[in-house]
Amino acid sequence: MTLPVIIVSVKRVCLISLVAAVVITLLFIIPVYITVKINAPITNVICGKTIIIDPGHGGDDPGAQGCSGLLEKDVVLDISLRLADLFSRAAVYTVLTRDTDGWLDLEDRIELIRSYNADIYISVHANSFPEPIWSGAQTFYFSKSEEAKSLAVFIQRELAGRLGPNVRKVKPGDDYFVLRKSSVPAVIVEVGFLSNPREEALLAQKDYRRRVAEAIFYGTVNYFSSVPDLHTED
């Protein structure tokens, strides 16, 4: 009676091993297939670009704070990390001015553009206003740069289209140091108002932050798609 039991056990082990092998293979193949499928046309447009992603504030500088305690520095870091991940999957080289809760001087943030010969600079912030009624993501650019304005328009279009009702338009932000000093097209994306309780609650959600990152990503892709001659001669 011992032998058949052993044979049955061996068969069972073989079956389990086969199923495990198939599952493991699918786990590896499916994500690769999906990634390639998503990125194939995108990669043609922006692969090889270098993008500086600047999560605003950090360290002792929390930036704005929502009424439930959400801090701008944390929100924008999470969105920036998600954005960097999207770009890296599309073969874009990204440099984060910070990838932890640290602080980097504004001059040093801008210096990264030269150090890495970057193509564009994207600074991510969250807005705040004394009155809680104001809401909506908004993109700012340096008024003397037509390319920066174009980048801002494409990003703003995706933000408005993907994140719900938002009538805000792009706006010159010449008071912003990083926009004035940037030698490449630069924008500041204010991802929403932390002073608005509804928008603070949205920004507290991982899925919403993922959608914000996707909006910035696709806006950037559309920007590079719109003016290929300007961006392929580097």
Ligand SMILES: [Zn+2]
């Ligand atoms: Zn800020």
